[in-house]
Amino acid sequence: MISKDTIEKFREQPTPFYYYDLDVLRITCENLRKESEKYGYKVHYAVKANANPVILKIISSYGFGADCVSWNEIDRAINTGFKPSEIVFAGVGKSDREIESAIDANIFCFNCESIPEMEVIDAIAAKRNKTAVIALRINPYIDALTHKYITTGIEESKFGINIGDLDEVTAKLATLRNLRLIGIHFHVGSQITRMNVFSSLCSRINELQDWFEARNFKLDIINAGGGLGIDYDHPDTPVPFDDYSKLINDLITLRPGQTIHIEPGRALTGQCGSLISRVLYVKKGANKTFAIIDAGMTDLIRPALYQAYHKIENLTSSGALEHYDVVGPICESSDTFGKYIELPETSRGDLIAIRSAGAYGEAMASRYNLRDLPRSFFSDKLEP
Ligand SMILES: *Cc1c(COP(=O)(O)O)cnc(C)c1O
Numbered sequence: 001m002i003s004k005d006t007i008e009k010f011r012e013q014p015t016p017f018y019y020y021d022l023d024v025l026r027i028t029c030e031n032l033r034k035e036s037e038k039y040g041y042k043v044h045y046a047v048k049a050n051a052n053p054v055i056l057k058i059i060s061s062y063g064f065g066a067d068c069v070s071w072n073e074i075d076r077a078i079n080t081g082f083k084p085s086e087i088v089f090a091g092v093g094k095s096d097r098e099i100e101s102a103i104d105a106n107i108f109c110f111n112c113e114s115i116p117e118m119e120v121i122d123a124i125a126a127k128r129n130k131t132a133v134i135a136l137r138i139n140p141y142i143d144a145l146t147h148k149y150i151t152t153g154i155e156e157s158k159f160g161i162n163i164g165d166l167d168e169v170t171a172k173l174a175t176l177r178n179l180r181l182i183g184i185h186f187h188v189g190s191q192i193t194r195m196n197v198f199s200s201l202c203s204r205i206n207e208l209q210d211w212f213e214a215r216n217f218k219l220d221i222i223n224a225g226g227g228l229g230i231d232y233d234h235p236d237t238p239v240p241f242d243d244y245s246k247l248i249n250d251l252i253t254l255r256p257g258q259t260i261h262i263e264p265g266r267a268l269t270g271q272c273g274s275l276i277s278r279v280l281y282v283k284k285g286a287n288k289t290f291a292i293i294d295a296g297m298t299d300l301i302r303p304a305l306y307q308a309y310h311k312i313e314n315l316t317s318s319g320a321l322e323h324y325d326v327v328g329p330i331c332e333s334s335d336t337f338g339k340y341i342e343l344p345e346t347s348r349g350d351l352i353a354i355r356s357a358g359a360y361g362e363a364m365a366s367r368y369n370l371r372d373l374p375r376s377f378f379s380d381k382l383e384p
Contacts, residue, residue, distance in 0.1 A: 001236055002274065002353055006379065007315045010351055016277040016295035018362045018376040022058060025272040025358075028239060029062040032268065035245040039260075044088055046226050046265030047073045049359040054378055055269060056080035065108070067226070067263040071098035074107060084108070088223075088263075090137065090185075092158055099124050109133045111185045111223070113160055115172050118179060125178035135183040135223055136161055136169065140204040144189025144197055144227065147306045159187070163208070170215065183221025183261075184208060190266060191308075193229040195247055202251035209253065223261040224248055230270040232309050235355035239267045266359035273358025275300050275374070276315075279350045280329065289324050291346045296328025297335040299374045300354060300361045304334035311355040312338050319345030326352065330369055 044067040045059045057080045065086030066077040089102050090111040112118050112134045125132040139160030231237045277295035302308035321342050328335040
């Protein structure tokens with residue numbers, strides 16, 4: 001819920017901007033911390049979901065580590081309070097320079113996705129007389145049952161090492177003297193709302209644990225990745241960390257000394273952010289009415305890119321309900337936030353909130369059409 005007082009403060013602000021309710025973020029972090037302490041698993045926040053420094057400082061203050069996919073993310077994470085020793089570096093295409101910087105920064109672990117990548121990390125570590133700690137990202141062949149662009153763990157996906165190649169990968173690993181294998185890593189996709197996807201992942205993890213054990217590999221870390229979805233229909237609903245935590249801890253069979261790691265991104269930041277915009281024009285179409293707002297796909301690309309649903313609210317009208325296509329100003333037909341959306345009678349100047357926009361919103365903003373990047377406001381500074 002965005003409070004009446006906050007909406008009054010919005011009236012003075014130029015739009016569009018991201019509004020972050022930091023209490024929602026803190027409660028979400030606290031809930032996850034409680035679960036992680038209860039079960040003894042370790043959390044690395046996936047920085048790519050939202051790399052706003054204010055958000056990162058709050059998340060790091062809960063003692064979580066960071067899951068980064070570029071050197072710039074690692075650098076930002078270190079500058080916002082994450083310890084290098086709690087940063088993992090993931091991604092299918094790490095550049096040599098990124099690997100060099102990450103080794104020099106003494107990060108915790110590289111999540112490796114291919115033999116050629118392992119060879120490059122080994123060579124760079126050797127030059128520095130260091131040992132790089134790695135986990136193998138394995139493609140578990142599990143369909144996340146989510147949008148195809150955010151499914152990452154099926155056979156045709158570019159991510160991870162194929163299970164059939166594990167013999168070759170582990171044979172190669174034995175020859176790479178500056179790498180140390182610490183664990184296995186999985187990430188099946190994003191916005192996963194069906195818990196049976198995670199159950200299938202846990203079964204696959206158990207099979208692979210047997211595979212590694214049979215070959216005398218000692219793994220310390222079982223990293224189940226991120227992907228836990230949020231309820232876009234109900235932006236004020238807490239994220240079900242309890243069900244998820246119980247499930248993975250019940251279903252993954254750990255060996256002595258092993259720790260589960262998880263990497264939530266969206267689940268931590270999604271519900272704390274809203275994109276706030278103003279209605280520029282209400283325009284009659286041939287058979288519908290458009291509410292044209294001053295935020296576009298450059299501010300929030302998820303609807304255009306993934307056909308994603310976000311709840312849209314008119315914060316300043318209490319008129320009779322009507323239907324609108326809520327669209328942005330960008331010269332692309334996909335620049336549509338919602339079709340046939342029920343809103344109170346909407347007119348020029350009304351404030352519109354696009355909810356659950358705290359993850360993959362601001363982080364994916366672009367300057368297409370040479371638009372300005374969206375600014376961000378925080379509940380802590382807005383409240384008196
Ligand atoms: C994107 C990503 C995550 C986070 O995904 P969410 O769906 O935001 O939880 C975690 N791990 C890896 C490797 C990723 O690429």
